[in-house]
Amino acid sequence: MQKAISVLRGPYMESTHDIHVAVVNTKGELLYSYGDPNRLTFPRSSMKPFQAVPVIETGAADAYQYSDAELSLICASHSGEGIHRSSVMDILGRVQLEEEALQCGTHIPRDIDSYNELIRNGGELTPVFSNCSGKHSGMLTTVVHMGEDVHTYREVEHPHQQRILQAIEDVCSFPKEKIEMSVDGCGVPVHRLPLFHTALGFARLADSSSLENKTRAHTLERVRRAMTSFPEMVGGTDRFDTDLMRVFNGRIVAKAGAEAVQCLGDAETGIGIAIKVEDGGPRATSVATMEVLKQLGIGEEHHFAQLEQYVNAPVLNARKDTIGVIKAHFQLVKHEIGFNVVPN
Numbered sequence: 001m002q003k004a005i006s007v008l009r010g011p012y013m014e015s016t017h018d019i020h021v022a023v024v025n026t027k028g029e030l031l032y033s034y035g036d037p038n039r040l041t042f043p044r045s046s047m048k049p050f051q052a053v054p055v056i057e058t059g060a061a062d063a064y065q066y067s068d069a070e071l072s073l074i075c076a077s078h079s080g081e082g083i084h085r086s087s088v089m090d091i092l093g094r095v096q097l098e099e100e101a102l103q104c105g106t107h108i109p110r111d112i113d114s115y116n117e118l119i120r121n122g123g124e125l126t127p128v129f130s131n132c133s134g135k136h137s138g139m140l141t142t143v144v145h146m147g148e149d150v151h152t153y154r155e156v157e158h159p160h161q162q163r164i165l166q167a168i169e170d171v172c173s174f175p176k177e178k179i180e181m182s183v184d185g186c187g188v189p190v191h192r193l194p195l196f197h198t199a200l201g202f203a204r205l206a207d208s209s210s211l212e213n214k215t216r217a218h219t220l221e222r223v224r225r226a227m228t229s230f231p232e233m234v235g236g237t238d239r240f241d242t243d244l245m246r247v248f249n250g251r252i253v254a255k256a257g258a259e260a261v262q263c264l265g266d267a268e269t270g271i272g273i274a275i276k277v278e279d280g281g282p283r284a285t286s287v288a289t290m291e292v293l294k295q296l297g298i299g300e301e302h303h304f305a306q307l308e309q310y311v312n313a314p315v316l317n318a319r320k321d322t323i324g325v326i327k328a329h330f331q332l333v334k335h336e337i338g339f340n341v342v343p344n
Contacts, residue, residue, distance in 0.1 A: 019330065021195075034330050042184075048077070053220075074135055077256065105186060
C-alpha cells in the first residue's frame with residue numbers, strides 16, 4: 001500500500017512517511033481527515049500562538065508597549081537571526097531582566113551565519129539564540145507584570161503556566177483535566193491533545209468572530225494579525241511558516257511544531273488544519289501541508305508556484321545538487337457536516 005509521502009532518490013522510492021490530518025471549522029465540525037484525526041499529539045511549538053494569549057489578556061503586552069512584530073516573536077520558533085535576538089533583548093530590557101533570566105537553554109541557531117560570526121568573535125552560545133527565546137521573554141514579561149516569581153515560571157504549578165493551560169482549554173474546547181502534560185524542548189510544559197482539537201484552535205485563531213468571549217476573540221485576532229503581518233519574526237529566512245504566510249498575504253496563519261507537526265488556519269474560510277507526520281520526519285510536513293491546501297482549494301496557481309520548493313521538496317546531496325524529490329500521494333476523506341461536533 002502506498003504511503004502518504006514518498007521520498008525519491010532519482011526515479012526510485014527510498015523512504016516513505018505516514019501522516020495524520022484533521023480539517024475542522026470554527027463550529028467544531030470535522031470537514032476532512034486523513035489517517036487518525038483524533039491522534040493524541042504534542043503539537044509542540046504549534047501551541048505558541050495560544051501560549052501568547054495570557055501575555056495580552058493580563059495587560060502585560062500593552063503595559064510594556066509590545067509592537068505587532070514583538071507579539072509575532074513571542075509566537076516564534078525563530079532562526080536566531082539578528083532581528084530576533086535584538087528584539088528578545090529589547091523585551092527583556094523593558095522588564096529590567098538580563099538574558100540569564102531566560103530558562104530556555106540554548107542550541108546552535110538555524111541561522112548559521114549568526115553562529116559563524118559568534119564563533120569568529122570568540123563568543124559562546126547563550127539563551128537568546130534559542131528558537132524559543134521569544135516565547136520565554138513573553139512569559140517573563142507577564143510574570144513581572146503580575147508580580148510573580150520569575151525563577152519558577154517554567155513550572156506547571158506556576159500561575160502563568162496555569163493561565164496558558166486555561167487558554168488552551170478554552171480555545172481548543174478540550175477539558176484541561178484531559179490534557180496530558182510533559183516537558184517541551186525548551187523546558188516549559190507541553191500539552192497533549194487530539195489533532196482535531198488543535199485544528200479547532202487554529203480555526204478560531206484564523207477566524208475568532210464566532211466566539212462568545214469577545215475579549216478572547218480580540219486577543220486571537222491580535223495574535224493572528226501580528227503573525228501574518230510580521231511572518232519573518234515567526235520563523236526567518238527560508239522558513240516554511242514565514243514564506244507561506246508571506247505568499248498568502250494575511251490569509252493564512254501558520255505555526256510548525258517539533259516532531260513534524262504543522263498547524264495553520266485560513267482566515268477566509270475559517271478552517272483550521274493540523275498535520276502530524278507519524279515518524280516525526282520534518283521533511284514531509286511542507287509537502288503534506290501544500291497538498292492539503294491544494295485539495296481544499298485554498299490558494300491559486302501563483303501561490304503554489306511561489307512555494308514550489310515546499311510543494312515538491314527537493315532532495316539535496318552534500319554539493320547542494322537536486323538528486324530527488326519528496327512527493328505527496330494521499331486523498332483527504334470528506335465528512336458530512338456535523339460529524340464529530342464539539343460538545344457544548
